[in-house]
Amino acid sequence: MTSPASDHSTDHGADDLTAPLLDPTFYAGDPFSLYARLRAEAPVTRNPTLGFWVASRHAEVTAISRDPDTFCSGKGVMVFEIGSEYPTPPSIMHTDPPDHTRYRALVQPGFRPPFIRGLEDGVRARARTLVDRLEPGVPVDVVSELAVPLPLQVISDLLGVPESEWPRLFRWSEAVIPGATDWPEEERQALSAEMVNYLLAAAADRRLSPGDDIISELAAAEIEGERLSDAELAMFLVQLLVAGNETTRNMMSGGLVGFAETPGEWGALRTRVAGSAPRALAIAVEEMLRWTTPVVSFMRTATRDTILGDQQISGGDPVLMLYASANRDEEVFGSTGERFDAARDPNPHLAFGFGAHFCIGAALARLEGRVVLEELLARFGSVESAGPVMRTASPVIAGVRSAPLVFGAATP
Numbered sequence: 001m002t003s004p005a006s007d008h009s010t011d012h013g014a015d016d017l018t019a020p021l022l023d024p025t026f027y028a029g030d031p032f033s034l035y036a037r038l039r040a041e042a043p044v045t046r047n048p049t050l051g052f053w054v055a056s057r058h059a060e061v062t063a064i065s066r067d068p069d070t071f072c073s074g075k076g077v078m079v080f081e082i083g084s085e086y087p088t089p090p091s092i093m094h095t096d097p098p099d100h101t102r103y104r105a106l107v108q109p110g111f112r113p114p115f116i117r118g119l120e121d122g123v124r125a126r127a128r129t130l131v132d133r134l135e136p137g138v139p140v141d142v143v144s145e146l147a148v149p150l151p152l153q154v155i156s157d158l159l160g161v162p163e164s165e166w167p168r169l170f171r172w173s174e175a176v177i178p179g180a181t182d183w184p185e186e187e188r189q190a191l192s193a194e195m196v197n198y199l200l201a202a203a204a205d206r207r208l209s210p211g212d213d214i215i216s217e218l219a220a221a222e223i224e225g226e227r228l229s230d231a232e233l234a235m236f237l238v239q240l241l242v243a244g245n246e247t248t249r250n251m252m253s254g255g256l257v258g259f260a261e262t263p264g265e266w267g268a269l270r271t272r273v274a275g276s277a278p279r280a281l282a283i284a285v286e287e288m289l290r291w292t293t294p295v296v297s298f299m300r301t302a303t304r305d306t307i308l309g310d311q312q313i314s315g316g317d318p319v320l321m322l323y324a325s326a327n328r329d330e331e332v333f334g335s336t337g338e339r340f341d342a343a344r345d346p347n348p349h350l351a352f353g354f355g356a357h358f359c360i361g362a363a364l365a366r367l368e369g370r371v372v373l374e375e376l377l378a379r380f381g382s383v384e385s386a387g388p389v390m391r392t393a394s395p396v397i398a399g400v401r402s403a404p405l406v407f408g409a410a411t412p
């Protein structure tokens with residue numbers, strides 16, 4: 001699966017800087033000082049071991065994302081896929097125009113803004129039940145108590161999956177993320193297969209008797225007489241389950257850690273929100289997204305020779321877009337890019353990607369972030385660290401395994 005894409009005889013002098021990117025444990029520590037060096041010393045540079053380029057600045061990540069003709073997704077979107085040739089795309093993320101355009105047209109209606117807005121009451125009810133269990137002054141792991149269950153429950157409601165299936169759903173979504181768990185490969189494979197079978201059966205069932213859920217919506221979606229095939233539908237549902245859980249989870253846990261580690265931010269946001277500035281909440285969610293950047297990076301493959309930054313890229317070369325670095329680029333976020341600033345505005349982060357593949361679930365993730373923040377702010381006057389934060393050793397998902405925090409009572 002992993003073969004160098006092309007033979008470059010002249011490596012950039014700073015290429016060694018990219019070596020840690022191949023080590024999953026690097027991501028469980030503090031990767032940001034290396035990202036800063038990459039941006040400063042080698043903003044477009046090639047990893048000599050696997051032959052992929054690394055783009056660490058906002059400008060190049062944006063340029064790659066807006067040009068799918070030159071930088072395609074069909075040959076893999078993650079480093080472990082380098083060298084892959086797929087007979088059929090394993091996900092919508094692995095498609096390019098015109099197939100990608102067709103998929104987007106078919107699935108986008110399921111995510112249209114009125115539909116997402118209509119989910120707010122349900123999301124709030126789920127969030128309230130979880131937040132009501134937290135007590136002021138009592139340390140809590142916000143990962144297991146809040147960040148894991150909420151997105152899982154919301155996506156289950158969306159898919160029409162009953163509560164009895166939540167534990168299975170959770171294991172499935174964990175199994176498909178590289179590095180999210182230390183489960184044996186065979187177990188992960190078996191769980192993935194089980195998930196696909198379950199979703200295929202659910203799709204077949206909803207085609208026969210549609211309900212008020214997204215599976216039914218997608219099963220019935222039609223463009224010029226064309227529908228998603230069963231295999232495409234299952235592929236898309238897998239994607240929703242995975243993308244809707246892991247990422248949103250880490251936006252919440254990572255964002256709350258940002259508040260806990262940055263004194264004054266929680267109180268200042270409470271004051272802005274109390275001063276009836278609802279936009280303050282939305283702005284804070286954007287900073288939770290930027291500062292955490294739940295998806296560390298995605299990859300593209302050059303379809304032809306091209307120039308990126310000051311480097312000559314050859315057709316066939318994989319190029320990694322380091323969102324986590326681009327989101328701290330001093331050219332865009334100034335000298336405070338490393339700081340968590342819940343009032344940062346404007347905030348042109350790339351946490352949801354950019355261009356044709358821009359995250360379909362962005363509005364849903366933002367809704368969940370806003371609602372959970374609002375419910376927490378209404379009850380608690382402060383949030384502080386109550387122990388070390390444990391991070392996931394994954395090159396794809398900036399995961400928080402546990403984050404002990406303590407919320408303080410709100411004083412009237």
Ligand code: HEM
Binds near residue numbers: 077364
């Ligand atoms: C904080 C939460 C989230 C983050 C940070 C996030 C991040 C991303 C990113 C970076 C991409 C771009 C992929 C690319 O360019 O190759 C993407 C695409 C996608 N996301 Fe999300 N996502 C989040 C939540 C969700 C949710 C809640 C859903 C669905 C329920 C979702 C579904 C998708 C899908 C289907 C795509 C593929 C779009 C395409 O290829 O056209 N995401 N997401």
